[in-house]
Amino acid sequence: MQTDDLILAEELCSHYKVELSFISSLQQFGLIEVTSVEEAAYVPQRELQKLEQIARLHYDLDINLEGIDAISHLLDRIKSMQSEITFLKNRLSMYERR
Amino acid sequence: MEFVDYYKILGIDKSASDSDIKSAYRKLARKYHPDLNPNDKEAHKKFQHINEANEVLSDPEKRKKYDKYGKDWEHGEEYEKARQQQQSRQQQYNYGDYNFAGSDDDGNFSDFFSSMFGRSEGGRKGKQAKFRGEDYNAELRLTLTQAYTTHQQTLTVNGKKIRITIPAGVENGQVIKLKGHGGAGLNGGPAGDLYITFVIEEHPTIKRSGNDLYTTLDIDLYTAVLGGEVTVDTLSGKVKLKVSPETQNGTKIRLKGKGFPVYKQEGQFGDLYVTYTVKIPTNLTERQKELFRELATP
Numbered sequence: 236m237q238t239d240d241l242i243l244a245e246e247l248c249s250h251y252k253v254e255l256s257f258i259s260s261l262q263q264f265g266l267i268e269v270t271s272v273e274e275a276a277y278v279p280q281r282e283l284q285k286l287e288q289i290a291r292l293h294y295d296l297d298i299n300l301e302g303i304d305a306i307s308h309l310l311d312r313i314k315s316m317q318s319e320i321t322f323l324k325n326r327l328s329m330y331e332r333r
Numbered sequence: 334m335e336f337v338d339y340y341k342i343l344g345i346d347k348s349a350s351d352s353d354i355k356s357a358y359r360k361l362a363r364k365y366h367p368d369l370n371p372n373d374k375e376a377h378k379k380f381q382h383i384n385e386a387n388e389v390l391s392d393p394e395k396r397k398k399y400d401k402y403g404k405d406w407e408h409g410e411e412y413e414k415a416r417q418q419q420q421s422r423q424q425q426y427n428y429g430d431y432n433f434a435g436s437d438d439d440g441n442f443s444d445f446f447s448s449m450f451g452r453s454e455g456g457r458k459g460k461q462a463k464f465r466g467e468d469y470n471a472e473l474r475l476t477l478t479q480a481y482t483t484h485q486q487t488l489t490v491n492g493k494k495i496r497i498t499i500p501a502g503v504e505n506g507q508v509i510k511l512k513g514h515g516g517a518g519l520n521g522g523p524a525g526d527l528y529i530t531f532v533i534e535e536h537p538t539i540k541r542s543g544n545d546l547y548t549t550l551d552i553d554l555y556t557a558v559l560g561g562e563v564t565v566d567t568l569s570g571k572v573k574l575k576v577s578p579e580t581q582n583g584t585k586i587r588l589k590g591k592g593f594p595v596y597k598q599e600g601q602f603g604d605l606y607v608t609y610t611v612k613i614p615t616n617l618t619e620r621q622k623e624l625f626r627e628l629a630t631p
Contacts, residue, residue, distance in 0.1 A: 292369075310371065321505070325541070325542065325543075326543070329542050329547070
């Protein structure tokens with residue numbers, strides 16, 4: 236069974252210097268998962284990498300959340316296509332070696 | 334060390350206003366940002382150049398200095414001072430068969446920038462003042478047998494030892510990211526990442542396709558005709574196989590679960606396909622030839 240380490244959203248906000256409303260917006264857009272425990276918002280640790288990436292895109296590049304949502308989908312597609320290319324390259328090389 | 338034309342990098346002219354610079358930087362940064370170009374070294378390099386250009390041109394003091402010495406930078410006193418301190422920062426990290434090629438020259442600032450402004454002189458304020466460290470790329474060669482089992486390896490990167498666990502089932506060309514093991518960040522920016530690309534060497538007798546393995550096995554004519562038992566080498570040891578009577582040349586059999594482990598799916602394996610190659614006997618005696626002739630007579 237997978238165990239999730241939860242981090243208090245407020246702590247993340249002070250660490251990354253972002254507003255709590257930013258994390259709420261990300262949750263509303265379905266970009267990151269946020270869990271509520273006794274009325275406090277928590278972010279699972281596994282979401283941190285994604286949160287950092289989104290914060291960079293939003294604050295450094297001035298991309299709005301709609302744009303980030305679209306980018307996330309495209310990056311997922313790139314990732315899956317890259318795995319498929321690797322698989323196909325390896326399969327092709329098997330026949331080329333014969 | 335070459336003169337770096339920061340205006341050209343940002344695609345603006347010398348009379349560009351602050352907002353022109355900001356807008357040109359944003360536009361190019363969106364195009365080449367590492368988050369938007371995963372595993373693209375060229376884009377990463379371009380992004381660093383764009384950052385450097387923005388670092389200089391968005392700061393009035395630095396821009397003034399750059400405009401003053403710009404083309405005649407070789408005669409600038411800053412350059413003279415810095416030239417004496419100039420050192421080659423080429424680094425090579427070697428560990429056994431693994432080569433890590435890295436160079437600070439490809440890092441966050443060009444030599445030109447360092448000579449004019451010094452490496453530690455970060456000037457931007459707020460979030461953009463932070464520079465993420467350089468990502469390192471490394472290649473790790475594994476034999477098919479090594480990739481078959483989960484094992485640990487110690488790598489030396491930039492003088493630091495990193496112990497990594499390589500899960501069974503890694504694929505040729507697969508890249509894993511070790512967060513924070515790249516170059517150090519600047520101005521409090523995060524460290525870069527280390528990307529390791531696995532190169533799985535060819536096995537002399539076993540081929541891999543995804544999680545399935547393929548091998549060929551020579552069997553003699555008599556075993557093919559009459560049936561018998563043969564032994565095949567797999568990555569997990571020898572396996573005995575029963576050959577059915579009247580087995581044809583090129584017959585393929587599947588050994589379920591004797592293939593490659595599925596990456597990060599403990600206990601799951603692909604299949605092993607064995608293709609029989611029937612070997613025709615040679616150097617037959619007269620008696621053997623006679624017997625074959627008898628068999629061939631209808």
